[in-house]
Amino acid sequence: MSPTRLLIVDDHDLMRESTQLMLEGEPDLEVVGEAVNGHHALELCRQLRPDLVLMDVRMPEMDGLTATRAIKEELPGISVLLLSVYESDDYRWEGASVGAAGYILKDASRQQLLEAVRKALSQSGEG
Amino acid sequence: MHWQVTPYSYLLLVAAAMSAVLVFFAWRRRGTPGAETFALLMTGVCIWAAGYALELSGADLPTKIFWAKAEYIGIATVPVVWLAFALRYTGREGHLTPRNLALLSALPLITLLLAWTNEAHGLVWSSTRLSEGGPFPALEVDHGAWFWVHWSYSYLLLLVGTILLISMLTRSPNLYRKQNLALLLAVAIPWVGNGVYVLGLSPVPNLDLTPFAFLLSGMAIALSLFGFRLLDVVPVARANVLEGMADGVLVLDLQERVIDMNPAAERFLGCSARKSIGREFTGLVPNWSGLFERYHGQAGEIHEEVSLGKETERRAYELTLSPVVDRKGHSRGRLILLHDITERKRVEEEVRQLNATLEKRVDDRTAQLADRERQLEDLVGKLMTAHEEERRWLAYEMHDSLIQLVIAAQRYIQTFADTHPPGSKVRHGELDRPLELVRQTVQEGRRLVKGLRPTTLDDFGLVIAVRQRVEELQNEGWEISYEETLGGERLPPEVEITLFRVAQEALNNVQKHARTTAVCVALTQRGRRVRLEIRDEGRGFDPSAALAEQGPVERLGLSTMRERVVLLGGELEIRSIPGAGTSIVAEVPLPATFEAGGTDREGR
Numbered sequence: 001m002s003p004t005r006l007l008i009v010d011d012h013d014l015m016r017e018s019t020q021l022m023l024e025g026e027p028d029l030e031v032v033g034e035a036v037n038g039h040h041a042l043e044l045c046r047q048l049r050p051d052l053v054l055m056d057v058r059m060p061e062m063d064g065l066t067a068t069r070a071i072k073e074e075l076p077g078i079s080v081l082l083l084s085v086y087e088s089d090d091y092r093w094e095g096a097s098v099g100a101a102g103y104i105l106k107d108a109s110r111q112q113l114l115e116a117v118r119k120a121l122s123q124s125g126e127g
Numbered sequence: 128m129h130w131q132v133t134p135y136s137y138l139l140l141v142a143a144a145m146s147a148v149l150v151f152f153a154w155r156r157r158g159t160p161g162a163e164t165f166a167l168l169m170t171g172v173c174i175w176a177a178g179y180a181l182e183l184s185g186a187d188l189p190t191k192i193f194w195a196k197a198e199y200i201g202i203a204t205v206p207v208v209w210l211a212f213a214l215r216y217t218g219r220e221g222h223l224t225p226r227n228l229a230l231l232s233a234l235p236l237i238t239l240l241l242a243w244t245n246e247a248h249g250l251v252w253s254s255t256r257l258s259e260g261g262p263f264p265a266l267e268v269d270h271g272a273w274f275w276v277h278w279s280y281s282y283l284l285l286l287v288g289t290i291l292l293i294s295m296l297t298r299s300p301n302l303y304r305k306q307n308l309a310l311l312l313a314v315a316i317p318w319v320g321n322g323v324y325v326l327g328l329s330p331v332p333n334l335d336l337t338p339f340a341f342l343l344s345g346m347a348i349a350l351s352l353f354g355f356r357l358l359d360v361v362p363v364a365r366a367n368v369l370e371g372m373a374d375g376v377l378v379l380d381l382q383e384r385v386i387d388m389n390p391a392a393e394r395f396l397g398c399s400a401r402k403s404i405g406r407e408f409t410g411l412v413p414n415w416s417g418l419f420e421r422y423h424g425q426a427g428e429i430h431e432e433v434s435l436g437k438e439t440e441r442r443a444y445e446l447t448l449s450p451v452v453d454r455k456g457h458s459r460g461r462l463i464l465l466h467d468i469t470e471r472k473r474v475e476e477e478v479r480q481l482n483a484t485l486e487k488r489v490d491d492r493t494a495q496l497a498d499r500e501r502q503l504e505d506l507v508g509k510l511m512t513a514h515e516e517e518r519r520w521l522a523y524e525m526h527d528s529l530i531q532l533v534i535a536a537q538r539y540i541q542t543f544a545d546t547h548p549p550g551s552k553v554r555h556g557e558l559d560r561p562l563e564l565v566r567q568t569v570q571e572g573r574r575l576v577k578g579l580r581p582t583t584l585d586d587f588g589l590v591i592a593v594r595q596r597v598e599e600l601q602n603e604g605w606e607i608s609y610e611e612t613l614g615g616e617r618l619p620p621e622v623e624i625t626l627f628r629v630a631q632e633a634l635n636n637v638q639k640h641a642r643t644t645a646v647c648v649a650l651t652q653r654g655r656r657v658r659l660e661i662r663d664e665g666r667g668f669d670p671s672a673a674l675a676e677q678g679p680v681e682r683l684g685l686s687t688m689r690e691r692v693v694l695l696g697g698e699l700e701i702r703s704i705p706g707a708g709t710s711i712v713a714e715v716p717l718p719a720t721f722e723a724g725g726t727d728r729e730g731r
């Protein structure tokens with residue numbers, strides 16, 4: 001069974017770097033690319049066809065919610081997990097409405113992050 | 128002289144005395160047209176009657192002849208004066224030139240001269256004798272040639288005068304009916320007397336009734352002249368009051384003809400009483416012709432504002448129109464009272480204008496205040512927006528730098544914890560990355576705090592705070608010069624913070640837009656004004672376009688800076704030409720209460 005393909009989207013280098021760090025040592029998860037904004041993310045989705053996108057909410061040029069909507073419209077097979085520094089139900093609901101599989105805070109523990117990733121993947125598997 | 132007094136003499140003396148009274152009476156009223164001439168006429172009658180009385184009383188011929196000659200002073204002058212009176216009374220004064228008077232008087236003078244020198248030529252009396260036939264000794268004469276010349280002339284003058292008076296009577300209006308009747312009587316009496324004498328119907332033979340006739344005539348004239356005049360019944364004191372009044376008074380009859388007017392009325396209307404009396408009032412003041420029509424039949428007093436005169440000399444009057452009622456309550460005419468209100472109107476107008484000016488000033492001031500209020504509201508709005516912008520900027524800064532750094536550090540540490548169960552070995556340098564992230568977090572925090580409010584500004588003042596910022600930029604490689612003449616001087620806190628913000632904003636703009644690092648900063652004080660200039664040699668911009676095109680934050684930056692400077696009573700000038708650099712100059716006055724060196728820097 002080949003590992004799940006992940007795409008990390010964040011405008012901050014530090015965030016992409018530390019997210020990747022947290023996913024290290026999980027053989028079933030493979031980071032196949034990094035994007036710095038929504039446009040970039042959509043482009044890489046078309047190219048790389050990842051299974052899951054870890055999407056930052058606030059980004060310049062195209063934000064995470066807009067990008068999620070675009071991805072789910074064009075490539076509905078790809079799951080999206082939103083990451084944010086903001087603890088807000090509004091973002092959660094908005095994320096759900098554009099088709100995101102989950103919403104998790106950036107300061108969540110490694111364990112929580114991995115659970116959220118696996119949950120998002122299982123949802124898409126069921127769907 | 129011998130005397131033999133007859134009853135007729137007394138009668139004639141009474142006539143002479145009455146004539147004298149009329150002279151006195153007329154002289155007192157010489158303002159009335161014809162009164163003076165009338166006085167002269169009565170003087171002639173008086174002399175005639177007196178002379179005749181004395182002639183009759185003379186017992187011998189020489190006495191009678193002497194007084195007959197004296198009589199001639201009256202006899203010769205009465206016809207001439209009669210004509211003069213008729214001319215004057217009928218308004219033909221124009222004919223009474225000195226030349227005409229001299230011509231008219233020539234013949235009577237000759238008559239008088241001839242009468243007095245009759246003994247030499249007998250031209251007046253060809254013979255004289257004493258007649259004892261009548262009730263008293265009378266002078267009987269045969270008239271000489273000249274007497275008939277005199278007689279014809281006298282009757283001619285009498286006739287002309289009579290015709291003049293009668294012709295006036297036929298034209299006169301009804302109000303003067305009594306007056307005219309008296310005058311008609313006056314004109315008729317001499318002729319009746321003469322007729323009686325000529326026809327020999329005199330009750331007393333040899334008695335010439337002419338002096339009596341003229342006396343009666345004179346009394347009738349006096350009655351006509353003075354008897355029926357409305358105002359003559361007013362006591363003299365009241366007449367004087369009327370004459371001296373500042374207000375104009377006119378009395379009109381029922382036909383609205385002027386009966387009397389006082390000097391003030393003459394002045395106001397610009398026409399003499401002499402010429403106006405008897406004329407229709409509306410003829411004097413045509414502008415007011417509508418006045419009577421408007422109030423026709425209206426009882427009681429009427430007040431109206433009117434004006435007289437041309438342009439600049441125009442004066443305003445308050446006109447009071449009131450009916451004149453006699454004792455029986457019959458309307459006799461109208462009284463017009465003119466009160467000059469020009470000055471009052473002028474003062475009223477001045478007050479009105481002052482009021483208008485005041486109201487305008489109040490309006491202007493209100494508008495200014497409203498304007499100022501709008502400006503303040505606008506400013507408050509801008510400051511609130513600026514405040515929100517700053518919070519947004521702060522949130523952005525914290526989200527983008529601090530939180531990212533802390534989260535990254537947290538993730539590193541957590542990953543380290545996850546991968547290092549208790550007792551496991553730690554490799555050298557394994558925590559370097561999270562440590563570095565924490566250090567960066569502290570630095571970032573410092574940068575943020577400094578951006579919010581540099582502690583240097585509070586602790587060391589504007590000069591040092593700007594110098595520190597300049598030095599930071601110099602360390603980054605900028606070619607930046609700093610010139611200041613304030614020395615250790617501390618300025619009021621509001622001035623320091625405002626000018627520091629201007630410097631900060633201007634330098635940020637250079638950093639973001641100017642594409643140059645060559646900048647001059649100058650902070651100087653001239654008198655009680657502090658001046659800050661930031662000049663770069665960068666690419667410049669079009670200031671008006673820049674304000675319109677820039678994003679909200681930049682636009683707020685410039686305009687908020689300007690508002691803050693203006694709030695301190697200063698000015699902010701932005702001069703920039705595309706391609707030729709930008710200069711931003713802020714000038715702020717020091718508050719009046721501020722004393723140089725008043726703030727002790729060491730004491731802070």
